Structures are given as structure tokens and as C-alpha cells.
Amino acid sequence: MFAQFEAILGDGERVDFSIRRQGDRLMVLIQPCFKGPEPAIDDPQLEQVRAALSMPLCVTDTAANLDREFPSSLLQYVGGVSDGKTALSQALSRIKEAGKTATTLAAPSTAGEAQSTEATAETRENGTAAVGAHSSTASKSLF
DSSP: OHHHHHHHOOTTOEEEEEEEEETTEEEEEEEEEOOOOOTTOOOHHHHHHHHHHTOOEEEEEOHHHHHHHHHHHHHHHHHHHHHHHHHHHHHHHHHHHHHHHHHHHHSOOHHHHHHHHHHHHHHHHHSSOOTTOOOHHHHTOOO
């Protein structure tokens, strides 16, 4: 059973486990407590995904039925949480990579800056732009 918990927990994360008796039945509650979003990513939708991944597993049944059926319920639950955490991690990686790519594309190259500076100087001297010269705004465009 502990291998299943290990599969869904990141460093510093925990699972709260409680059992409460309710008459002749037991209520078993598994509550994952995952870390919040990374400080660099502030997105309400990611908060909602993390909250969904933290949904508890709560099973109420007789002790005999829990002995028989709870392990398979736990495996299904952990499998779903693990798949969700993997998908979230992959999505965050894609978002970070897209951000890096956008930053790289938006940053002007050294050669582009030199060409733009030369064209601006020529425009000031003659009052006309050199053929093929680009303004600094055009060289920074993503489109």
C-alpha cells in the first residue's frame, strides 16, 4: 500500500489518512496535501487543477468489506491522481518551454540591432531609409 502513496507524493508532500467509526461501519479518508503552484506561475486554472488532484478518497463500509475492497479502490484512486499529476507536470513544462521560446524570439539579435542602428543613422543623414532597413519595432515583432 505504501508504494502507491510514494507514487503520488512529491518531496515535502503528504497524505493524511484517517479512520472513524460510525456505528458498525468505518469511514476511511485519504486526503492528499500537495504543494501549491510554483511562484513563477500564477494561473487560476492551474490552481483549480491542483485542487482537483487533491480531492480526497472517502470510503465508508464494514471492516470486512474494507479489508476486501479498499486495496483495489486505493489503487484506482492513486492511478488517477498519478496520471493527473503527470499530465499537469507535462503541461507546466510545455508552458515554461513556450515562455522561453517566446522570450528568445522577442529578444533582438545583435546583428539586427546593428543593422537598425546603421539604417537610423543613414535616415538622419539623408532623410531616407536604406533599402532593406527595418525599424527597431519591426525587428522585434513576433509576426
